[in-house]
Amino acid sequence: MTVEDVIAADQEYILQTYQRPDFVLERGEGCYLFDTTGQRYLDFVAGIAVNALGYGDPDVTRAMTTYANGLIHTSNLFYTRPATELAQRLVQHSFADRVFFGNSGAEAIEGAIKFARKVAREQGHDDKTTIVAFSGSFHGRTMGAVAATHREKYRQPFMPVMPGVRFAPFNDLAAAEAAITDDVCAVLVEPVQGEGGLSTATPEFLRGLRARCDAVGALLIFDEIQCGMGRTGTLWAHEFYGVTPDMMTVAKPLGGGLPIGAILMTQAVADAIHAGEHGTTFGGGPFVATIAGVVFDKIADPAFLAHVRDVSDYLDEALHDFASSHPQVRELRGRGLMRGIQIEGSAAVLREVAHSAGLMVATAGDDVVRLLPPLIIDRQHVDELVTKLDGAFKQM
Numbered sequence: 001m002t003v004e005d006v007i008a009a010d011q012e013y014i015l016q017t018y019q020r021p022d023f024v025l026e027r028g029e030g031c032y033l034f035d036t037t038g039q040r041y042l043d044f045v046a047g048i049a050v051n052a053l054g055y056g057d058p059d060v061t062r063a064m065t066t067y068a069n070g071l072i073h074t075s076n077l078f079y080t081r082p083a084t085e086l087a088q089r090l091v092q093h094s095f096a097d098r099v100f101f102g103n104s105g106a107e108a109i110e111g112a113i114k115f116a117r118k119v120a121r122e123q124g125h126d127d128k129t130t131i132v133a134f135s136g137s138f139h140g141r142t143m144g145a146v147a148a149t150h151r152e153k154y155r156q157p158f159m160p161v162m163p164g165v166r167f168a169p170f171n172d173l174a175a176a177e178a179a180i181t182d183d184v185c186a187v188l189v190e191p192v193q194g195e196g197g198l199s200t201a202t203p204e205f206l207r208g209l210r211a212r213c214d215a216v217g218a219l220l221i222f223d224e225i226q227c228g229m230g231r232t233g234t235l236w237a238h239e240f241y242g243v244t245p246d247m248m249t250v251a252k253p254l255g256g257g258l259p260i261g262a263i264l265m266t267q268a269v270a271d272a273i274h275a276g277e278h279g280t281t282f283g284g285g286p287f288v289a290t291i292a293g294v295v296f297d298k299i300a301d302p303a304f305l306a307h308v309r310d311v312s313d314y315l316d317e318a319l320h321d322f323a324s325s326h327p328q329v330r331e332l333r334g335r336g337l338m339r340g341i342q343i344e345g346s347a348a349v350l351r352e353v354a355h356s357a358g359l360m361v362a363t364a365g366d367d368v369v370r371l372l373p374p375l376i377i378d379r380q381h382v383d384e385l386v387t388k389l390d391g392a393f394k395q396m
């Protein structure tokens with residue numbers, strides 16, 4: 001099939017919910033992607049924060065080829081070792097006591113919402129069902145997750161989505177406190193927002209949410225699906241704040257490109273959920289859990305996280321230099337290797353121009369260029385990013 005054939009067939013057979021650029025990706029190597037014509041792209045998208053270890057990580061590849069001969073799937077009706085070991089690792093490296101495995105970010109959010117309502121119900125509060133979420137939030141596309149996603153364009157066509165969500169302005173503690181009333185069972189927040197434009201929560205905001213949740217008996221849920229697992233330089237983004245949640249959702253990078261999601265929770269939450277009350281066919285299957293274990297061990301290694309912090313500092317400096325010499329840059333946002341450049345003009349146009357310069361960037365909203373490189377980038381990749389961005393800005 002030629003490039004044109006693939007694009008024509010895609011447009012004929014696949015539901016057109018994405019606008020894709022006019023090339024066809026074929027392979028990846030480290031921090032680079034290659035299309036079918038051999039064009040190389042420096043990848044600052046990483047499959048939307050999934051490919052934390054880049055492409056072709058030898059340990060992940062070895063595990064995939066070795067365990068392809070083993071059990072792939074059993075269902076959750078049976079004990080298997082990889083899921084148990086993965087859960088143990090997640091618990092040992094977090095605030096959590098228990099883990100539930102699913103298949104995606106949105107599914108983790110759905111489960112967390114269900115668990116929050118169940119905790120309230122178990123305590124005799126049948127009316128304590130409201131979820132507070134925030135402006136700029138993105139939690140996924142299913143009926144519960146999308147209900148807690150702020151952008152109206154994602155919700156409106158599918159109304160009625162899950163009822164019982166109240167939005168408050170992000171980083172406005174007084175407004176959030178007013179919204180978190182006795183009927184609230186949980187507050188759902190991304191410590192660093194992804195799709196919504198790379199806003200970072202202030203320490204006072206997250207600390208205040210924790211205190212307010214405790215005061216009204218609501219659970220605090222951190223959505224670390226995009227910002228977790230090393231992306232901001234610590235294993236969990238909330239470590240920066242010294243605030244711990246009651247539940248945390250994790251997905252994207254955990255499976256090394258295979259689908260897996262997880263809900264991490266305290267024992268107090270786990271105590272409210274009983275056998276048969278939640279489930280999933282595929283979640284935490286032995287193959288994906290084995291690979292996730294390999295990925296997790298690599299990312300949780302202190303030396304790996306130190307590297308992320310080092311290259312993040314270098315990126316931070318480079319972006320500030322870039323901003324000072326490019327008046328089109330309005331604001332720099334984000335933390336670690338999760339950065340936003342708010343620009344004068346269209347981020348989508350800049351992304352397209354960047355493609356032709358051999359650079360992949362994502363967008364967040366209309367005017368924010370989003371950078372989500374593999375966590376294995378080094379300084380030379382940052383230098384290349386800056387050179388290519390400069391070219392793209394000039395061409396724009």
Ligand SMILES: Cc1ncc(COP(=O)(O)O)c(C=O)c1O
Pocket residue numbers: 048104105106107109138139140141190194195223224225226227251252
């Ligand atoms: C913060 C956050 N939560 C939830 C989701 C939904 O995850 P998934 O696309 O795996 O359903 C995303 C996806 O972009 C996300 O960034």
